[in-house]
Amino acid sequence: MSEHVLVFGVGYDIPQRMRDSGEGVVTSVMCWPEHLEKLDDPEGHARVVVLRPDAPDSEWLALAHAVHALHPVTRIGSFYDDCRRQAALVAQELGLETHSPERVELVGDKHAMRRRLAAAGVEDTASRVVGSVDALKEFAAEHGYPCVVKPVDGAASKGVSVLRAPQEAEAAFLRASGVGTGSRVTAEEFLTGDQYSVEAFSEKGEHVVLAITRKYSDPVSLVELGHVMPAPLEEAQRAAVERHVLAMLDALDVEFGPTHTEIILTPAGPRVIETHLRTGGDELWNMVTDVTGVDMIECQLRQVLGETVLPGVRATLADPGRTARCEAIWFAGAPSSGTLVEVTGVDAGLPAEVTLTVLGKPGARLGGLQNSFSRLAQARAHADTAQTAMELARQAIAGLSFIARHSGDQTELL
Numbered sequence: 001m002s003e004h005v006l007v008f009g010v011g012y013d014i015p016q017r018m019r020d021s022g023e024g025v026v027t028s029v030m031c032w033p034e035h036l037e038k039l040d041d042p043e044g045h046a047r048v049v050v051l052r053p054d055a056p057d058s059e060w061l062a063l064a065h066a067v068h069a070l071h072p073v074t075r076i077g078s079f080y081d082d083c084r085r086q087a088a089l090v091a092q093e094l095g096l097e098t099h100s101p102e103r104v105e106l107v108g109d110k111h112a113m114r115r116r117l118a119a120a121g122v123e124d125t126a127s128r129v130v131g132s133v134d135a136l137k138e139f140a141a142e143h144g145y146p147c148v149v150k151p152v153d154g155a156a157s158k159g160v161s162v163l164r165a166p167q168e169a170e171a172a173f174l175r176a177s178g179v180g181t182g183s184r185v186t187a188e189e190f191l192t193g194d195q196y197s198v199e200a201f202s203e204k205g206e207h208v209v210l211a212i213t214r215k216y217s218d219p220v221s222l223v224e225l226g227h228v229m230p231a232p233l234e235e236a237q238r239a240a241v242e243r244h245v246l247a248m249l250d251a252l253d254v255e256f257g258p259t260h261t262e263i264i265l266t267p268a269g270p271r272v273i274e275t276h277l278r279t280g281g282d283e284l285w286n287m288v289t290d291v292t293g294v295d296m297i298e299c300q301l302r303q304v305l306g307e308t309v310l311p312g313v314r315a316t317l318a319d320p321g322r323t324a325r326c327e328a329i330w331f332a333g334a335p336s337s338g339t340l341v342e343v344t345g346v347d348a349g350l351p352a353e354v355t356l357t358v359l360g361k362p363g364a365r366l367g368g369l370q371n372s373f374s375r376l377a378q379a380r381a382h383a384d385t386a387q388t389a390m391e392l393a394r395q396a397i398a399g400l401s402f403i404a405r406h407s408g409d410q411t412e413l414l
Helices: 014-019 033-038 057-070 084-094 101-108 110-119 133-143 166-177 235-251 284-292 296-304 310-317 386-398
Strands: 004-008 026-031 047-050 075-078 127-130 147-151 161-163 185-189 194-203 206-217 224-229 257-266 269-276 326-332 339-344 354-358 377-383 401-406 410-413
Touching: 004 014, 004 057, 004 084, 014 026, 014 075, 014 296, 026 033, 026 057, 033 047, 047 057, 057 084, 075 084, 075 296, 084 101, 101 110, 110 127, 110 185, 110 235, 110 269, 127 133, 133 147, 133 166, 133 185, 147 166, 161 166, 166 185, 194 235, 194 284, 194 296, 194 310, 206 235, 206 284, 206 310, 224 284, 224 386, 235 257, 235 269, 257 296, 284 296, 284 326, 326 386, 354 386, 377 386
Parallel strands: 004 026, 004 075, 026 047
Antiparallel strands: 127 185, 147 161, 147 185, 194 206, 194 257, 206 224, 224 326, 257 269, 326 377, 339 401, 354 377, 401 410
């Protein structure tokens, strides 16, 4: 039987990989206008339906029913955060499997997630939705400075800041309230300790941790600057992190698919920053493949098509013949002002173990390290040890120079 997969939002090359699987797969897409440029092989889709980001749920449902009437939809594909709520609503309407609307809301709402974890006895990190600058100050006075201020439903470090004094409250509140779709702001207890992320995969309520990554973030904006995988952890620490993440996934009733969970290893043990029903960004999914041999994207698309994948995942992780390898990625931040003119040092001789990619384009307006999309370059390296891989990546970024033009036609080397 052929499959018709209705993909929501950004799909990149996943729909094409589905069609190339040799199983007679047909794909259609429902997305926002901004996703069109991110569709690999757009002509390969049976149809592409584009809606405004503010289109009502009734419009999504009506158009999904129209697609279904033309060609019955058998599967729902939702691979990233964008349009995941709409995908859940359509799946529920058509009687198809994907994450439920309740699960999507619970995981996507950072405050609701924390309430669930507290109720389940997993952890109790202070959190509160604040509707004003005064409410934010009240939370900080009660729980202490610093505290973290973020959009309830944000991603990619957009709108996140660390509030260190009362006079910073207004700026932090305005920064966070301008990002989330509902303009809701949450304040959270500041957690101290090293940062990590955990890539896991679930099936029928069973979870397998694939990799733990050490994360490095800017201390002001909390934008991620680097990752190294596998994280250099003692065995007891690794076991504690895995137990905590598995308990969190159980508490949130995650049933299937990839998850990306960010944590802080505090003196009291692991604590969750946030989790997502998708693979991690910053090429973490590719790093997982290179370190563990598990292709998270392939597993996800196979699972969407109805296959059981977790036994194969476990077998790959347990393969004694797998070559140990460490991966690292490091990013260049952005100056606080100006217009990017040129990036130099790109052609400098790099070791074969390093891949350098320039992210900033000439003409880009620079406004500092605002979010993940404001970073200007990345270097990815592999080595036998985590430390060597990280050193190689950081050295490649250190060899770059960024030329920016400021007001008055002054050009500056940054």
